Amino acid sequence: MEQTLLTLPAVNWNRPDDGYTKMFWDQNVRQFWVDEEIPLADDKLTWMTLSREEQRVYEQVLAGLTLLDTVQGSVGMPLLSQHIESLQAKAVLGFMGAMEHMHAKSYSSIFSTLCTSERIGELFEWVQKERLLQEKQQFVHQRYLGVRDSQSLYLGLAASVFLESFLFYSGFFYPLLLAGQGRMVSSGEIINLIIRDESIHGVYVGLQAQEVYARLPEAQQKTAREGVYRMLEHLAGLEERYSRMLYTPLELVESVITFSRYNADKALMNLGLEPYFGVSAEAVNPVVLAGLSTRTKNHDFFSTKGNGYVKAIRVEPLQDEDFIFEGLAQEYQPVTKRDGRVVPFDELRIVRAVEKAGDATGVVLDPALIEQHVLAPIKRKARHRQLHIEQIQDMVEEGLMHSYPAVARAYILYREERARRRGLA
Template sequence: MQNVLLNKVKTLEPVFQNRATAIFGGESSGILNWNDIKFPHWYKMYKRLLGNFWISDEVNMSSDVKQFPLLSEKEQDTYLKIISLLATLDSSQTRTILLTSLYSTDPSVQSILAVIAQQEAVHNESYSYILSSVVSLDKQNQAFDIGRKDPILLKRNKQLMEIYNAFAERPTIENIIKVLIYSTLLEGLFFYSGFAFFYNLARQNKMVGTSTMISYINRDELEHGRFISELIRATLAEHPEYNTTKFTNWVYDSFKKSVELEIEWSRYVLKDVEGIDLQEMAGFIKYRANKLLRMIGLSEYDDNYTENPMKWIRAYVDNFDRTKTDFFEQKSRSYTKVSDLNGFDEL
């Protein structure tokens, strides 16, 4: 099987038709007509992504400013470590999604990936905003350094970075598919120990501004994961030579390793955090992995975890798949522009 290097797609190729012949490695003029695309339902996905618009510095953080010094030393340390993790992941994801879009010959995919990359940039900016609200500049800089210095975090991210960098150095169809597989893991698995920590604080009425911001990020990531899983399936359908037993085994192996690393990370960063059962957390991670595998068309790797074992988190996570939930209806209450009336001068 040839693994030909792909060229970045040219801006315009007028000799080709507008509708793309393939997502990657195909032909298209580069002109996007949403009424004439290969996968028409992706327009609805594009619209859903746009509908999730939010701005980080319009989330009221005034109560978090007052509460952060009252958190335990363990809670403060975990808070900073997890923000560093999230920033590390979204920094790499912004660049990787943009890079992937440059090799797509389907202009509808280019547009959707552009929106996803923009939202990842918003997520990353939100972490800076969160930390600027609660700690000094020195502590902010120290927190962002954790992502490149903490040995457990480096170990956890090693395989992800290898896959992403391999694609950057050698853009082939195979490496694109592998990047998309790890993107589903990033969007749908690697964030969830961190999300759980902030949701756990919220159910104790702590750092609600932060958890509200995390809920918007969580909703975005679920939409990203949904599209990327469809992109994987469509790309494999167009390139069946890569849809092999060997590749399927690689996917399962990657998921197994990722689950193990995520459980190790959760035990490291969430140890002794009041309100979080690490055994439940491990089960939740396996449940998330099974859910992602089903989304890309594979069966569960561990059929003992087809239901969410972490009961309390359901209000924050499970229902996001239906988008409109009581938890998300808080947008009208909590996502209000910061002004003198709601505490901007207290930040």
């Protein structure tokens, strides 16, 4: 019997599907890296100085991360992308899925540098037998397989955000801690590159989830939101037990749990939801928190693959249009422009403006700090009242003063110059 094939459209990047997907494609491409670029052999001598217990924890956290990356690359991104209508969004999710496989492969490169073949085999057997680790992957796996309608798609996307922005971080803790102490620095560089990827993965999938959520009827929104917090509570319990199993011998359990919960709140922010644990940056181990920053690491000056200072080579001037918000999330009140027009709120406009300010001063910005000091305060107010564009710019200025004073000074000068020109016009 002859099978009838559907006619399909081709993805057309010349006509954007939305205001942000092309930007995320470009950022993914700029961040592309391969594990062979990192000189892992430099860690061999340091590895020999670690105790056997320290080596065990390091090996097992990387093995656990390998499993989660495998699930995300092989199941999560491919299945979720089937339920997203935008062909451009499908392309971005496909790219992100490929990078999840790159992450998994990079852990194998670390293993092959530091461990014997026999030990590597034992680690992958441990992955299959470790109950708590398998429970984590099974939980998110079920949410991916369970997508049937818009509400279950929202929960599937939320599970992906939790994986990218929360569940990975109990594994990231120890490599970040050692690298911050000047040990296992090259392997720590790979972790930092992976964190750069996971950061934008979590934000992008979170935006997709917010769009699905906005289309749900109000009653379903309430049910979906409650489902997300129930999911978080279950995963937080799993993370706590997993962290105790791994880290108790090193007396790091409470620090790891605090770090995980700090990132769980970041995952909720990616979904446009309120934090649950309320863990401040001050509560996190400062050495590990510094590992999340991209401002102080070495980098490759011929690309943007590294994670430190990148010299600005194409600086775009800030424009008032950068603060015109053409909506994603309907939960925010609209914004009033200087000419009295009212436009929808879009936090990505703020992100772009802040990035331009960073480029103008040659500073690479840490997304976590920008979220904490700039975006979060604005979004809290925008949920309850209509803001004027000048109020938003005042809040951007204040947030930058707390996080990046040099960028704030450049931004203040820009605003003064724009005001002077309007006065002359």
